[in-house]
Amino acid sequence: QKEVEQNSGPLSVPEGAIASLNCTYSDRGSQSFFWYRQYSGKSPELIMSIYSNGDKEDGRFTAQLNKASQYVSLLIRDSQPSDSATYLCAVNRGNTGNQFYFGTGTSLTVIP
Amino acid sequence: DAGITQSPRHKVTETGTPVTLRCHQTENHRYMYWYRQDPGHGLRLIHYSYGVKDTDKGEVSDGYSVSRSKTEDFLLTLESATSSQTSVYFCATYRGGGLYEQYFGPGTRLTVT
Numbered sequence: 001q002k003e004v005e006q007n008s009g010p011l012s013v014p015e016g017a018i019a020s021l022n023c024t025y026s027d028r029g030s031q032s033f034f035w036y037r038q039y040s041g042k043s044p045e046l047i048m049s050i051y052s053n054g055d056k057e058d059g060r061f062t063a064q065l066n067k068a069s070q071y072v073s074l075l076i077r078d079s080q081p082s083d084s085a086t087y088l089c090a091v092n093r094g095n096t097g098n099q100f101y102f103g104t105g106t107s108l109t110v111i112p
Numbered sequence: 113d114a115g116i117t118q119s120p121r122h123k124v125t126e127t128g129t130p131v132t133l134r135c136h137q138t139e140n141h142r143y144m145y146w147y148r149q150d151p152g153h154g155l156r157l158i159h160y161s162y163g164v165k166d167t168d169k170g171e172v173s174d175g176y177s178v179s180r181s182k183t184e185d186f187l188l189t190l191e192s193a194t195s196s197q198t199s200v201y202f203c204a205t206y207r208g209g210g211l212y213e214q215y216f217g218p219g220t221r222l223t224v225t
Contacts, residue, residue, distance in 0.1 A: 004154075032212045043202055043216040044155070051211075088154070092212045098168060100145070100214065104154035 003101035010107040019076040023089030032092035035074045079110045116217035124223045131190040135203030142208035144186040148199040193224045
């Protein structure tokens, strides 16, 4: 079983719609959760971090964490073509500097 | 952005040759990491460092070694490159002290022929 799993997509949404990206993780001891955006040929860019159950909002982005279900999601409201990228879910297990695991990413295309 | 640079950005080398990739950061972050990214596998940790001269292995460390003689520099060496090490290599840093937010360098595309 992979540490972090994401649907690879591709996910296509029309401009202005809400894009919903999902991630599950295997270790119940995981403490910190992250979403990265990666444009083709570029490096991952941190867009959201979340550490406690519930929602965390930053602009058009909302991260949702449910530790009981071992589930993390990212909502992108009012999706723009510039949001077209691969979104990586990452998890830190146990609050240590070496226990980072990444999903394989979900490809998102926003259609103008 | 942690002011991370990587060199070289692109490299083509032959099987059996040694290769060293360099990561340089200007933010005095304690932790530094080397990842490789391959289709279908995502980002996988090769080695990491939690301080000068303090390093440890990650998930896919076979065939790689690292060194960190200064806070700002973290070197990744492929002692004898193989075609399976063709990949994109990313360096990342984390300040330390909680939150665990990692920031990535621009990457090095390595091709082993």
